[in-house]
Amino acid sequence: MHYIAHIRQIDHQHQTVEEHLLGVMALAETHGEKLGIKHITGLAGVLHDLGKYTVEFKDYILGAVDNPESPPTRGSVDHSTAGGKLLYQLFHTNKAVKENRYRGILAEVVGNAIISHHSYLQDFLSPELESKYLFRVRDKELDKFDETVELFFKYVMKESEFYRYVDQAADELDTFLSKKSSASNENKLMFLTKFVFSALIDADRTNTRLFEENIAENSGPNTKEIFDAYYNRLMTTINSFTIQPDAHSRINQLRREMSDHCEQYAAKPSGVYTLSIPTGGGKTLASLRYALKHAQLYHKKHIIYVVPYTTIIEQNAEEVRKLLKDDMHILEHHSNVIDDVDEDDESWDGIMNVKQKLKLAKDNWDSPIIFTTMVQFLNVFYAKGSRNIRRLHNLSESVIIFDEVQKVPIPCVSLFNQALNFLETYCQSSIVLCTATQPALDFVEHKLDLKPDAEMISNLPKVIEAFKRVEIIDHASDEEFNNEKLADFISERLQEVQSVLVILNTKGVVRNLYLQLKEKHSDIPLYHLSTSMCAAHRNQILGEVRQHLENRNRVICISTQLIEAGVDVSFECVIRSLAGLDSIAQAAGRCNRHGEQALRQVYVIDHVEENLKHLKEIRVGKQISKKMLIDLKRDRTVYGGDILSDVAIERYFKQLYREFDHDVDYDIPQLRKKMTELLSAAKAENTYFQAFNSKHNESLPLYLANSYRTAAEHFRVIDNLTTSVLVPYRHEGKEIIAELNGERSIADLTRLLRKAQQYMINLFDRELQLLSKNSGLESCLDGKVLVLKEGAYSEEFGLDIENDSGFDLSIF
Structure with missing residues (x-):
């Protein structure tokens, strides 16, 4: 008997559970190898759909195909709990192996990713003093669980081989936690869990997409060849500037000197650096030159530009396209066209529909060069929704350039710093903070790990005066x-x-x-x-x-x-x-x-x-x-006599962060907690953990007690939640809407969703309610994408609603 993971829509071919588990394992290992944790991510991959090794699931998926008019009840077979349950039973209840704490921590990190791979990471302990993680892996009864495990050891991985694999993963965890860092162990484990979850989500969806499209392997672009070609094209353009009529003007000479200095800096090891080029100083070209040279020298896979506003994504991307003479490998990611933060597709039965095609569409930041926003970057780490976190692993082995970094929203400063420290310490990524007004990110409690020689531009006051x-x-x-x-x-x-x-x-x-x-x-x-x-x-x-x-x-x-x-x-x-x-x-x-x-x-x-x-x-x-x-x-002499001097800017940011001292750790008033506490508080400082022990008169039987899901549910880069709506702007916007209303393949949806980002606006609930009341909204893709009717959008104002909401959505 063979057990079925998926059934292809076009020809009803079967993908066996063994094929799927081993395929996802291989992809997940590739993602984890970048951090030296290939066996940790591989363990998540090989166990994530263990629950499909049942006759019940096989009958369920065949019944859905054979009786499309009256299929079995969706979600009636739980297939995502079994892998987490196996890890818990082996490494929490078995006294013979429980003494190895790394196996126990591993079981929680990997187990949480497994049981959550159709929704979002669970709380180890919630504000209600409940553990959804424990309920799933310890308390929930699974029919024929022992038989499922036997089938896994028979068809996928022998038991002895499995234990060796777990030991290799435990060794990787030991090495990971031992790495010198300013972060606490809880903080390290929080980021590790999110990285493992990202690797699993992307590997699972990629393997499923390849099977559905009947593609043998996932071949990506050769970034080394691409970056070599890009660098040569860029230098040809830069060298051509020297023969322009204004080549020797004061500003152009300064721009050239700063560009040259950025290339020299590229030889330094990956780290967190600041690039304080004054406005108009050629920042885009200089930072791109650094990024391409550094990518060549240190074998980086991506160059990612993070900007504060969607307005400048298309401008900067177009400038880079012209410099590098390439359209194919440069991705603009403005916002999520599809919002999946409240979805839980545990009921997915392995049969394709529009919803599943949308999930499988490539949206994982796998392009060589990516332009995105600060909102999208922070959402990758902290927002709910598997679409966001799927991209996290592709931030590793990257050069990440933050344009106008002073626009980091104040409540997110500590979270931003911690994410950057993780990327630099563990992910072999190099970070460049670009701005004419550097914020004091090392002034707050959760500091950014900046080195003393982090600034790329020497003699900064002289450069500012010259510009x-x-x-x-x-x-x-x-x-x-x-x-x-x-x-x-x-x-x-x-x-x-x-x-x-x-x-x-x-x-x-x-x-x-x-x-x-x-x-x-x-x-x-x-x-x-x-x-x-x-x-x-x-x-x-x-x-x-x-x-x-x-x-x-x-x-x-x-x-x-x-x-x-x-x-x-x-x-x-x-x-x-x-x-x-x-x-x-x-x-x-x-x-x-x-x-x-x-x-x-x-x-x-x-x-x-x-x-x-x-x-x-x-x-x-x-x-x-x-x-x-x-x-x-x-007094005309204060601040060096200039309101925009570097002295004045430093004074301004320090005063600003003092005023918001309570807010920089992302305060959640309704919980009376900071997000940094929910994500990475040690047990000794974790009030939920202490309250649980008092309530139950026993200690929570877990190594981790943090609240990942609750934190994600409360995370908003700005206070008010918005919804993305597709607008019928001119011919191309209307054409995208028409195409989305038709029957489309996964590849078509990938292409259309990328194009649609240029035709999205973000609306507050009040605006949505007003539009709905006036019949100003439609939808496509089974209601997954909201569409603005033509009468509600004008060439003069865009969304044509008389409104002063008091909010500016330009950071999206």
Whole structure:
């Protein structure tokens, strides 16, 4: 008798349980080898579907195929608990082997990944003082479990071979925990569990996809050849700059020196480094040069750019595509088109449907070069949903470049630092923190492990002074503006300059100012930008704006903060509503960006119509900046006489983190816990563990007691949950919607989901409810993708709902 793991949809061919387990094991070993834990990840792979070795599951899956009109009840056979249960029985209840603590810890780390591989990691101990992990592996009864184990040892791995394999995994765990690091053992084990889970999820879905598509093996691109070719193309472009007419200008010489210095730094071992190139200093090219050279020297598999806003993903990706002359191997990942955070597909019976095809579609960051956002990066480590964590293992052996790293949301600072420390210490990844305003990430309790010589650019104050192209004009410390006064102020500036950029803090005020100026300056091209527009729409607007700027036409652009981080535009005048110094510095980078003219002005104003009630970081940043501006007005020598000096920026961030001292560890008020506690508190400091012992008058019989699932359920990079919606912007957006409504293969879905990211917007619940009430929403792919109706999307504003939610979604 052969036991069935999957049945192929197109021809009803069977994949045996043995074939699936060994195939997933091999893929998982490949993922784990990068950390020296191939037997740990392989153990998860070979045991994950142990529960399919039953006649009940075989009858169940055959019944689903033979009787599609009346299939067996979905989920009636539990196939994911058995592997975790076997590990628990062998290494927690058997006294002969229980003495090896590494086997016991291994059983919990691997067992949790196994029992969770159709949902998300379980809590070892929850706030309700329950252990869903223990219930599954110890208390849940499985019919014919002993017979299942016998079949595994008969067909997949002999018992003696299995124990040798476990011992090798235990040795790897010993080595992993012994590695010198500032992290606690609980913190190390939390990241290890998540890495094992990532390796298992990706290996399982990849093996299943290959079987379903009838593909023999999973052959990826040869990254060494690709990076060699990329480096040669990049250097050809860089060398061509030396014969340009302006090659010897002061700014271009500085850019070349910094680029050369980045290449020299690439020879250093992988670590966490800072690249504090001033705005307009050629940061993208210099960081790419470092990344490609370092990847060549240290055999990295991926180069990953992490940016704060979706706005600059397409711009930076397009710039890199042009430099490297390649479209195929550069992935833009804006947001999740499919939201699976609340899904539990334990009931999946191995038969293909739309839902399963979506899960199997490639979404695992396996491209050589990837552009994504800070939200997506943090979601990989901390958010619920197997789609997020599936990507984690591909962050190893990578060069990861954080563009505008000062935009790390304050509640996530400690979590961000811990993730980077793990990637650098265990994953052989090199981290580059790029910004003109370096945040004080080593100032908080959970510090980033920065070395003393981490800065790539030498003589930084001299470089900053050499790149100075604007002066900050303070209109915020002693007067206030509303939109009427601001409109008049803009008119005054237009008597002196051709182009004006206005950056405000809320979408509603941006929209209202735009409408006022539309009446006041009907003869001047006027543009509105906000995150109510999809990425493709914003890109179209920015393209038109750039054309006006290049032609030195008169032009006005009114935008939320999405334009200020890395968007390559250069206005003659910028007006910035008061916010943190980092925001003011970034806004200044949109003025006289390439030093085309003598010093230009950036005006900082205090706009009283902005509702910052729900924007605490902007509100507090604004208060600190205002106080520093007042200090500077009283004494022109403080902060080195410049509100954007490196002294001022360091002072600003230290004060900001002091103000948010309680928040940088991601506070969860409803639990009265910090996320860092839920994820990695030691038993002695774990109040849930202590309360469990008191309640039950016995100790929790586990090595680990942390709450991984609860932490993930409470994690939001911003406070308010949003939903991604596909919009019918122009022909391509409508075409994607039409294609998604048809019958598609896994490969088609992979392609369409990637294209769809440029046509997504993120909506709050209130906006969704309003759209639903007005019949403004449809859906496709069996309801898995929400679609905005054409009447609710305009060429002028994007989502056309009168709304000032007080939130800016530009970080998505």
